Amino acid sequence: MSTPTLLLLPGDGIGPEVFAEVLKLIDWLARHRGLDVTTRDGLVGGACYDRHGVALTDETLAEAMEADAVLLGAVGGPKYDNVPREVRPEAGLLRLRKEMDLFANLRPALTFKALLDASTLKPEVIEGLDILIVRELTGGVYFGRPRGMQTFEGEERCVDTQAYSQAEVERVARVAFDLAAKRGHKVHSVEKANVMETGAFWRRVVSGLHAANPEFSAIELQHMYADNCAMQLVRNPKQFDVIVTDNLFGDLLSDCAAMLTGSLGMLPSASLGAPDASGRRRAMYEPVHGSAPDIAGQGKANPLAMLLSFGMALRYSLDRGADADLLDKAVENVLAAGIRTGDIAGPGATVVSTSGMGDAVLAELDRLIGA
Numbered sequence: 001m002s003t004p005t006l007l008l009l010p011g012d013g014i015g016p017e018v019f020a021e022v023l024k025l026i027d028w029l030a031r032h033r034g035l036d037v038t039t040r041d042g043l044v045g046g047a048c049y050d051r052h053g054v055a056l057t058d059e060t061l062a063e064a065m066e067a068d069a070v071l072l073g074a075v076g077g078p079k080y081d082n083v084p085r086e087v088r089p090e091a092g093l094l095r096l097r098k099e100m101d102l103f104a105n106l107r108p109a110l111t112f113k114a115l116l117d118a119s120t121l122k123p124e125v126i127e128g129l130d131i132l133i134v135r136e137l138t139g140g141v142y143f144g145r146p147r148g149m150q151t152f153e154g155e156e157r158c159v160d161t162q163a164y165s166q167a168e169v170e171r172v173a174r175v176a177f178d179l180a181a182k183r184g185h186k187v188h189s190v191e192k193a194n195v196m197e198t199g200a201f202w203r204r205v206v207s208g209l210h211a212a213n214p215e216f217s218a219i220e221l222q223h224m225y226a227d228n229c230a231m232q233l234v235r236n237p238k239q240f241d242v243i244v245t246d247n248l249f250g251d252l253l254s255d256c257a258a259m260l261t262g263s264l265g266m267l268p269s270a271s272l273g274a275p276d277a278s279g280r281r282r283a284m285y286e287p288v289h290g291s292a293p294d295i296a297g298q299g300k301a302n303p304l305a306m307l308l309s310f311g312m313a314l315r316y317s318l319d320r321g322a323d324a325d326l327l328d329k330a331v332e333n334v335l336a337a338g339i340r341t342g343d344i345a346g347p348g349a350t351v352v353s354t355s356g357m358g359d360a361v362l363a364e365l366d367r368l369i370g371a
Contacts, residue, residue, distance in 0.1 A: 004318055005038045007067040009060075012046040012089060013291025014301035014354075015073025021303040021358030022071065022310050025327070028362050032371060033323055040067070044096070045075025045089035045291075055092030061099055069317040070096070070284040071310060074291035089291075097137050100282045102271035103168065104175040105135040105250065106312070107288060109237075109257035109267060114335040118262025118344045126237060126260050132183065133243045133257060134176040135250025137271055139168045140198075142247050162198045164246065169205040171274065176244035177209075177216045184241035186220045190229045190249055202246065226253070233257055254288065263343045264289040265302030268309035270316055283317045285309040299353035302341040304331055307361060330364040 006026075010019040029035035042060040049055050055075070064070050075089040085091065096102070109131040116123040144161030151157075173189065180187045189206045191199035203223050210221045224232070226249040232239065233256050245253060258267045265287070273282035287305030295301060308331065315324040339360045340349040352360060365371075 003036055003038050004068040005040065005066070006313075007040050007042055007060075007063050007070045009042050009044040009070060009072045010047070011044050011073040011075045011291065012077050013074050013293045013296040014289075015045075015075070015291060017296070017299070017301050017354050018287065018303040018306035019071075019073045021354065021361075022306055024358055024362060025307055025310060028365060029323060032365070032369060033320075033326075035318075035320070035323070037068075037318070044072065044092045046077055046080050048092060049080065049083065049087055049089060054087050055089050056095050061095065064096055064100060064284075065282065068280070068283075069313045070100075071313065072096075072284055072286040073306065074287065074289065076291045077293040077296075079293075094142070096284060097271060098143065100284065101138060101273045102282060102284055103136060103138045103274070104172050104272045105133075105137040105254075106179075106270040106272065107133045107135060107250075107254040107257070107267065108269075109133065109254070109261055111261050112266075112332055112335050114332075114338070115262050115266070115344055117346050119260055121234065121237075121260060129237055129260060130183075131237065131240045131243065131257055132179060133245070133250060133254045134172060134179065135254060136164075136168065136172040136244075136246050137250075138247075139164050140247030162196065162246075162248070164198055164202065166205050169202055170209050173206045173209050173244055175272070176242050177213075177219055180219050180242040181215075185218055186222070186241040188222050188224050188229065188240055188243045190224050190226050190243055190245035190253065192226050192249075193223070194225060198246070206244070229253060230256055233260065258288050263302065265305050265341065265343045266308075267305050268312050270309070270312040272316065281317070283313070285313045285317075299355065300342050301354045302343050303354050303358050304341075304361075307331065307358070326365065326368060327361075330361050330368060333364050333368075334360045 010016040075093050111126050111129040141160050141162040144163040147160050176187050191202040193199040193203040210216050258264050267288040271284045275281050287309050311324045311327045314320040338349050341357050345351045
């Protein structure tokens with residue numbers, strides 16, 4: 001088998017800082033666990049705009065299409081607020097998702113016992129929380145046409161179009177059902193079927209897929225309006241196992257779920273394409289947090305979401321589930337020992353820098369394997 005290729009795109013803001021800790025982890029896995037990968041570096045977002053005048057070059061996109069996995073740090077910042085929309089940093093991220101056809105965005109929201117106090121919710125509400133949000137990523141209102149400014153009855157108006165095909169809904173729902181079969185056997189499909197035509201369509205398609213496939217019969221399917229889902233995430237989040245929803249609602253609900261855990265700095269994500277004939281999927285892994293330009297360059301960023309995103313790459317793209325489990329355990333133990341970056345620090349915590357947190361995880365990995 002050929003050596004897997006990773007395309008590394010640190011991006012903007014705190015992206016390069018948290019990425020440095022991933023590079024240390026990759027080196028550790030190569031030395032201690034036999035990880036053999038080829039890495040390539042590229043630019044995306046504002047870093048790419050500064051050098052090339054675009055948020056993503058055709059050459060970097062071509063490399064992403066061929067890579068076994070893409071790791072991305074973060075994009076954006078106020079520096080780019082006034083550049084044209086088509087070349088803003090976020091355009092590079094959207095182009096990667098669209099051209100790679102990464103239609104299924106997996107965003108876990110789980111709590112570490114040591115961080116229960118970091119959440120604004122009562123510990124008894126979130127203890128043991130383990131939710132997986134599956135967000136459709138390449139359709140919906142973010143990509144629908146027509147979009148933009150129009151003139152209607154003599155005045156300006158602006159339009160964004162929400163659109164989905166049956167195939168787009170079915171493929172993301174199938175991912176959700178497949179994942180639920182390996183977890184708690186429950187899927188909440190979330191939309192606004194009461195007021196949106198696309199919501200009613202989404203509900204009908206998901207129900208039809210569930211009913212037509214005997215392999216999904218052991219999975220409980222429930223439908224929920226998006227506004228109620230937002231409320232229920234705060235009221236009773238442990239009722240959820242897998243949530244599948246569209247692009248816009250997935251964006252909103254996953255950030256809401258993220259804060260149940262105490263910090264966006266803790267949560268990873270994976271964006272997956274369809275498997276090809278060999279079973280290989282295009283994939284991109286990135287932390288849920290943004291570029292946080294207010295703390296960039298200060299060593300304050302929490303690298304755990306980036307490290308755990310690489311853990312998802314180990315699990316879903318590199319077939320190294322045991323290494324992913326080992327990393328998860330190391331992170332859990334570091335947090336249990338009271339080691340924190342500032343965003344999750346509480347009374348009595350040992351506050352460390354970005355690199356300090358990465359070093360603590362590597363030290364715990366050494367301990368776990370007896371190195």
